[in-house]
Amino acid sequence: MSVRNIFYRSIKSRGLRLTAQRKAVIDCLVASKKPLSAEDIYLHVQRRGLGINLATVYRTLDTLVESGLAERVGMELHRAYYTLCRGRKHLHHFFCKGCGNSYDLPHCPVKERTTEDLIPEAFTVTSHRYEVYGYCGKCSS
Amino acid sequence: MSVRNIFYRSIKSRGLRLTAQRKAVIDCLVASKKPLSAEDIYLHVQRRGLGINLATVYRTLDTLVESGLAERVGMELHRAYYTLCRGRKHLHHFFCKGCGNSYDLPHCPVKERTTEDLIPEAFTVTSHRYEVYGYCGKCSS
DNA sequence: GAGTAAATGCGAATAATTTGCAAAAGGCGG
DNA sequence: CCGCCTTTTGCAAATTATTCGCATTTACTC
Known part of the structure; x- marks a missing residue:
């Protein structure tokens, strides 16, 4: 399907x-x-x-x-x-404040660490939001 | 002062x-x-x-x-x-969906990597947002 | 204390998003 | 396939947060 x-x-x-x-x-x-x-x-x-x-x-x-x-x-x-929201695949983005385009970020701050490493106690993580803003190559110059 | x-x-x-x-x-x-x-x-x-x-x-x-x-x-x-912005300290937070409290996260996904590692090209980063949601110790159980 | 550039107040303008209401249409039962 | 009933849509006007133009005021330098 x-x-x-x-x-x-x-x-x-x-x-x-x-x-x-x-x-x-x-x-x-x-x-x-x-x-x-x-x-x-x-x-x-x-x-x-x-x-x-x-x-x-x-x-x-x-x-x-x-x-x-x-x-x-x-x-x-x-x-x-x-x-x-697509299945397991989840992405974070870089947003260009110049042209408005967005680009996938190659990493996820939550996935790459264990829960203990992530937060002070053994909390339960259900979701997160991670976004980076700035200017892309074209808009920087 | x-x-x-x-x-x-x-x-x-x-x-x-x-x-x-x-x-x-x-x-x-x-x-x-x-x-x-x-x-x-x-x-x-x-x-x-x-x-x-x-x-x-x-x-x-x-x-x-x-x-x-x-x-x-x-x-x-x-x-x-x-x-x-007080001092150099900048923080991200964990928000508990149970009790509504928020807790400081001990790390920042942007600070701990170089620009090349962060984004595909040498873009300019101006700001970012990083928030984790879930349940704290008390609200998990 | 005077001069000058920067900052303010005011009102009107924007831009994104929401809302009220009548008309249209999805999907149920027959 | 038909009609009913309720949800959804289109439209235009309303809202909300924020910005802008411009004349006036004010902070700061000399």
């Missing part, structure tokens, strides 16, 4: 309706290698010839986040970016 | 003017144990009987951040919070 279909099913299994707009937003995020803003998604979907309203994009993204299917990242750029 | 005065001096040493408004914003942040939003600061200063404009609070905070004297944190919910 394709990644798309897994998300389609997750929508339905939560009692939500699988509308054309929701499919389009999911397809867009599945196809993207980097987190996208609501406007990015809006434009991508428009370009594919599917009509969608920006408010609907926002509402769909809220729904995905509330359902635990997507994550809101990169808030320091005065704008939210969204990325799907 | 008081903490206040250290910040007052830092302002001047950067060629910036030490105005009544800047003093008020700094005093407010020095007195607070937690990060404050621009509006928090605006209201606190007003309450002390000092006139200040919200735009001035924003400009002052920008100035402090650009000068490396303050940090912008907690962008989570569409609003920025500010906290003074």
Whole structure:
């Protein structure tokens, strides 16, 4: 089963309706290698010839986040970016404040250490957020 | 020398003017144990009987951040919070989803690696965010 | 104390996101 | 396949945090 279909099913299994707009937003995020803003998604979907309203994009993204299917990242750029939560594979990002692009970081601070090393006591870690901001090669110069 | 005065001096040493408004914003942040939003600061200063404009609070905070004297944190919910950088110490936190407490993390993922190791190319890093969520010892059991 | 550049106040402008409401459409039962 | 009922969408207007332009004020240098 394709990644798309897994998300389609997750929508339905939560009692939500699988509308054309929701499919389009999911397809867009599945196809993207980097987190996208609501406007990015809006434009991508428009370009594919599917009509969608920006408010609907926002509402769909809220729904995905509330359902635990997507994550809101990169808030320091005065704008939210969204990325799907995919199985075990998890990534962190570098956000360029110049051009707005984002790049995968090659490491994860939590994965590379044991729990004892990570925190003072034997706490239980459920999730984490790690983001680096700055300027990419082009925008630095 | 008081903490206040250290910040007052830092302002001047950067060629910036030490105005009544800047003093008020700094005093407010020095007195607070937690990060404050621009509006928090605006209201606190007003309450002390000092006139200040919200735009001035924003400009002052920008100035402090650009000068490396303050940090912008907690962008989570569409609003920025500010906290003074005290000494060289910069911290990341573990947030317990059970009791809501937060604990300092003993390490920083950015500090402990070189730029080449951190990102694909020689990008410029300006800031980062690193937060771990889970349950503390008491809330785990 | 005067001159000058920097900072402030004010109001209006932005930009991202949210909301109210009527119309459209998904998905259930028949 | 049809209709019903509820959810979702589109649209336009509202909100919210933050920024900007510009005239006025003020800190700091000489």
